[in-house]
Amino acid sequence: MTAESPSAQGPTAQGPAAQSPAGASSVFAVRSPATGQVVSEHPVHGAEEVAAAVARGRRAAAAWAGLGWSGRKQRLLAWKRSLARRMDELASLVAEETGKPVHDARAEVLLAVVHLDWAARNARRVLKVRRVPSGPLSAHQRALLGYRPLGVIGVIGPWNYPVYTPMGSIGYALAAGNAVVFKPSELTAGVGEFLAASFADAAPDCADLLQCVTGPGETGQALAAAGVDKVAFTGSPGTARKVAAVCAGSLTPLLAECGGKDAVLVDADADLGAAADAVVWGAMANAGQTCAGVERVYAVESVHEELCERIVRAARELAPGTQYGPMTLSGQLDVVDRHMKEALAGGARAPLGGPESVRPPYVHPVVLVDVPEDSPAMTEETFGPVVAVNRVRDLDEAVTRANASAYGLGAAVFSGSRARGLAVAQRLDSGAVAVNSVLGFAAVPSLPFGGTGESGYGRIHGEEGLRAFAVPRSVTVRRFAPYADLTSFATARERAERAVELGRRIHARI
CATH class of the missing domain: 3.40.605.10 (Aldehyde Dehydrogenase; Chain A, domain 1)
Structure with a gap:
């Protein structure tokens, strides 16, 4: 799951020369x-x-x-x-x-x-x-x-x-x-x-x-x-x-x-305790440095306030250095800081944390609420322990907002009805979707993983x-001589024409 080194690519000792080429200067x-x-x-x-x-x-x-x-x-x-x-x-x-x-x-x-x-x-x-x-x-x-x-x-x-x-x-x-x-x-x-x-x-x-x-x-x-x-x-x-x-x-x-800008959609009848627990883990695990981690949440307005309260309570208990580590790439601290400041300047609120949460090399948990959809915190990959929780009228609006992202890697849906959750999952423009969990697909080796758009291509x-x-390799083995061999000049023209006409008639009817 993504990110890269400062130069954007790259036992504790070096292995044998056959496995790690010698000759470096x-x-x-x-x-x-x-x-x-x-x-x-x-x-x-x-x-x-x-x-x-x-x-x-x-x-x-x-x-x-x-x-x-x-x-x-x-x-x-x-x-x-x-x-x-x-x-x-x-x-x-x-x-x-x-x-x-x-x-x-x-x-x-x-x-x-x-x-x-x-x-x-x-x-x-x-x-x-x-x-x-x-x-x-x-x-x-x-x-x-x-x-x-x-x-x-x-x-x-x-x-x-x-x-x-x-x-x-x-x-x-x-x-x-x-x-x-x-x-x-x-x-x-x-x-x-x-x-x-x-x-x-x-x-x-x-x-x-x-x-x-x-x-x-x-x-x-x-x-x-x-x-x-x-x-x-x-x-x-x-x-x-x-x-x-x-x-x-x-x-x-x-x-x-x-990478991604993965969204979690929360329905009005969802188990809010389970949703909040999953959001906090998905957003904060590995200090938020997960390509398919949770960065956006769209909750139906009737449960938005309670969900936010649950998320804040759970995230407040996390201790950087214990539950998750520092920002591995120090330059990412500036990205996290910029996203938070621009979101707050645009009218968002921070019921937990804010710019003061950036304490190198750690970032303490941050929860943002009502973040403008055009804010970098909603459009760019933050890659830190920050989650934005926005309210929507219903799941239809949630799907529209989730799909508006340039990324298309992963997503999650929480709903009291698994059938409805699955139906919503089919409408999301992402390579993988978890219903009533986050990142459930990562541990299933039979499922492909990858995205579209800014999330890349291939699986x-x-x-x-x-x-x-x-690479696919196609092979044919001739078993017997056909009535009319269409790959031979030796086949009589009349016989070849009859075979082609027969094929035409069959496909004209079916």
């Missing part, structure tokens, strides 16, 4: 956002090192394909078990580099493990060769559809969920038969190195299949230009456009996950996530 430091202390140092990989990693990955991909479905599954499940056993070690590293509490980091690792398990176990079923109908015109042909790996996938990951988010591409790309070169955010380079090294430990016969290249945005740009077969990027829409421009030069396909997770890293 300089290093950079990863610092704790909570203390400012240096956590670790990593090499800055330039274009030559990145290109070499891609070349090694291409050779590794050929060997990986030769292992077949069962061989790949066996090694991916071994990696999954290793990550599960080393959860505390990895979670501690995530907490150190991002500032989030260890318990949040453990949950993130678990989600990644669940998705890796699903991808490994379902890749063959989704991507194997299968027979499809040939149709009357081609009854003499057996039609087969299968998928082949793309080759080498370049993954550019974020810092806010440095395990879960990139693993939605890494795990599925590997399961589909590809090699991966992974460029983590420079704020969480240690996590990227850990993932590559842990795979090498779990699958020692698959050298160079998952490599990590580290550095600032220029390293990510080099990866996009290095001849990979697809780029999976997570970050801001602005940076996605820059990556897309690089990819366009070589017609390299791009999967872009670019990770689920069957669509596997197919995103494969």
